[in-house]
Amino acid sequence: MDAIADNYQLIAISFATTILLFVFSSIGSLLLGTLLVAMRVGPISVMRRTAALYVTLVRNTPLLLILLFFSIAAPKIGINFQFVRIVIPTGWGDIRMTNAFAGAVVGLTLYTATFVCEALRSGVNAVPIGQAEAARAIGLPFGGAMRHVVLPQAIRAGLPPLVSTQIALLKNTTVALSVLVLEAAYALKQLLDANPGDRWWLLAVFAGIFVVLVEVLSLVSNRFERRWRIA
Amino acid sequence: MSTSVLFDAPGPRTVRRHRVYSVLTVVVLAAALALVVVRLNSRDQFAADKWEVFVTPSYVEFILNGLVDTLQMAAGGIVGAMVLGLVLGIGKISDHRWIRTPCWAVVEFFRAVPVLMLMIFFFSIYGIYNGTSGPFWCVVWALSLYNGAVLAEVFRAGLLAVPKGQSEAAYAIGMRKSQVVWIVLLPQAVKIMIPAIISQCVVTLKDTSLGYAIAAPGLTAVARPIYLEFQNHIPVYLVIAALYIVVNLVLTALATWVQKRFVGERKQLQVSMVGEAQSERAA
Numbered sequence: 001m002d003a004i005a006d007n008y009q010l011i012a013i014s015f016a017t018t019i020l021l022f023v024f025s026s027i028g029s030l031l032l033g034t035l036l037v038a039m040r041v042g043p044i045s046v047m048r049r050t051a052a053l054y055v056t057l058v059r060n061t062p063l064l065l066i067l068l069f070f071s072i073a074a075p076k077i078g079i080n081f082q083f084v085r086i087v088i089p090t091g092w093g094d095i096r097m098t099n100a101f102a103g104a105v106v107g108l109t110l111y112t113a114t115f116v117c118e119a120l121r122s123g124v125n126a127v128p129i130g131q132a133e134a135a136r137a138i139g140l141p142f143g144g145a146m147r148h149v150v151l152p153q154a155i156r157a158g159l160p161p162l163v164s165t166q167i168a169l170l171k172n173t174t175v176a177l178s179v180l181v182l183e184a185a186y187a188l189k190q191l192l193d194a195n196p197g198d199r200w201w202l203l204a205v206f207a208g209i210f211v212v213l214v215e216v217l218s219l220v221s222n223r224f225e226r227r228w229r230i231a
Numbered sequence: 232m233s234t235s236v237l238f239d240a241p242g243p244r245t246v247r248r249h250r251v252y253s254v255l256t257v258v259v260l261a262a263a264l265a266l267v268v269v270r271l272n273s274r275d276q277f278a279a280d281k282w283e284v285f286v287t288p289s290y291v292e293f294i295l296n297g298l299v300d301t302l303q304m305a306a307g308g309i310v311g312a313m314v315l316g317l318v319l320g321i322g323k324i325s326d327h328r329w330i331r332t333p334c335w336a337v338v339e340f341f342r343a344v345p346v347l348m349l350m351i352f353f354f355s356i357y358g359i360y361n362g363t364s365g366p367f368w369c370v371v372w373a374l375s376l377y378n379g380a381v382l383a384e385v386f387r388a389g390l391l392a393v394p395k396g397q398s399e400a401a402y403a404i405g406m407r408k409s410q411v412v413w414i415v416l417l418p419q420a421v422k423i424m425i426p427a428i429i430s431q432c433v434v435t436l437k438d439t440s441l442g443y444a445i446a447a448p449g450l451t452a453v454a455r456p457i458y459l460e461f462q463n464h465i466p467v468y469l470v471i472a473a474l475y476i477v478v479n480l481v482l483t484a485l486a487t488w489v490q491k492r493f494v495g496e497r498k499q500l501q502v503s504m505v506g507e508a509q510s511e512r513a514a
Binding site for chain 2 (some may be wrong): 041042043044045046047050056057059060061062063064065068069072073076077078129132133135136141142145146150171172174175177178184185188189192193196199203206207210211214215
């Protein structure tokens with residue numbers, strides 16, 4: 001118990017970093033995923049095949065390898081994020097968003113976008129075929145049909161798998177520990193090494209906070225799903 | 232929905248426009264590829280001494296040992312997960328609330344906690360004190376717990392996906408609940424669940440790489456001594472990623488083949504997500 005009482009500021013800052021990682025990656029992955037799904041179902045076969053190849057390759061690579069690429073291998077060929085240097089001073093410590101953070105955000109975005117693409121594609125396949133036929137019948141081109149008719153319904157229909165991918169993203173932010181981003185799992189490791197006696201309390205607190213975060217996400221999605229459900 | 236309905240057979244102007252788009256896309260992709268190759272070349276990443284490692288037999292053996300370790304961890308994780316998933320899945324459809332609620336709580340908990348946190352926790356209990364084999368078992372236990380919780384949901388969904396008439400007929404001829412589940416439902420449910428289980432195998436295989444954070448053996452850990460010695464980060468990264476992709480593609484192809492051969496046209500299993508309200512329907 002002492003370990004938590006002494007270090008509550010570190011725990012709070014690390015969870016703030018986790019949530020920031022999640023928010024940035026979530027927005028990025030949703031945007032990139034939507035672009036990917038538009039390429040995937042589009043009329044231009046080169047784009048279709050490129051998107052399919054990208055999704056297949058990245059889906060089958062472990063997330064850790066992608067993060068390690070941006071942290072270890074990419075600087076060797078000149079890709080680094082040294083220009084990112086944001087520090088948010090709070091009363092309890094600094095939230096540091098530096099090149100490791102930026103690399104983790106980029107890696108998480110690229111990885112999760114593939115799963116978002118697959119989730120939205122299942123949503124697109126769930127839209128009744130008559131909708132697309134009607135869109136063609138009133139003369140909408142591919143872009144118009146996607147924007148006005150198909151994608152809004154696809155997001156509705158694909159919301160459960162989409163939320164699953166975002167929950168998985170929230171849990172995957174812990175992998176950024178391996179590239180030295182000071183988020184929740186890193187703080188857990190530090191505290192476990194320093195306070196071996198309190199390990200059950202530490203696990204309870206960290207796991208408990210994660211369960212709460214996941215349940216909040218889940219509840220928000222249930223709300224949206226109920227509001228947008230079609231009968 | 233067939234996606235060919237989204238766009239009509241193209242007329243002459245559209246054909247020209249699509250050709251322009253295709254050419255533009257190909258040009259952009261070729262430019263990106265050329266940029267990458269030029270960049271790599273300018274830093275001598277294509278030099279022979281960086282790639283020599285991968286044709287030297289002893290180093291190839293070293294890398295393949297890492298692959299074997301990864302496969303062993305994944306296999307251990309899957310076996311543990313199947314056992315735990317079976318127990319929890321059957322517990323979740325029990326008629327007795329004092330069995331159902333703890334099973335539900337355990338499954339929700341282990342689905343919501345990240346696998347890496349479980350690995351770190353086990354490492355601090357057991358792994359630190361048992362140098363080489365410790366982290367291996369920490370990874371296996373963490374993977375078993377997490378995938379067991381996911382497989383519990385798969386088992387539950389599979390048991391509920393068997394046509395209702397089967398269980399009704401079994402109850403009608405006087406079978407008890409446990410007999411219905413073991414003799415009638417499970418054998419039929421296994422066929423439905425196999426693709427989902429194989430997808431979970433792919434997830435397990437990818438998650439074994441997380442052991443890197445707790446110094447577990449495996450394909451990702453094998454990369455470090457090689458690139459530290461030979462300073463060939465990019466080639467090592469590419470080869471390790473390629474190995475992972477190949478193994479996962481083989482597993483995915485297996486899952487697709489099994490789905491086509493044994494399950495046929497039936498819809499894919501729908502597994503509920505974390506936190507979703509559970510219907511009270513039992514088998």
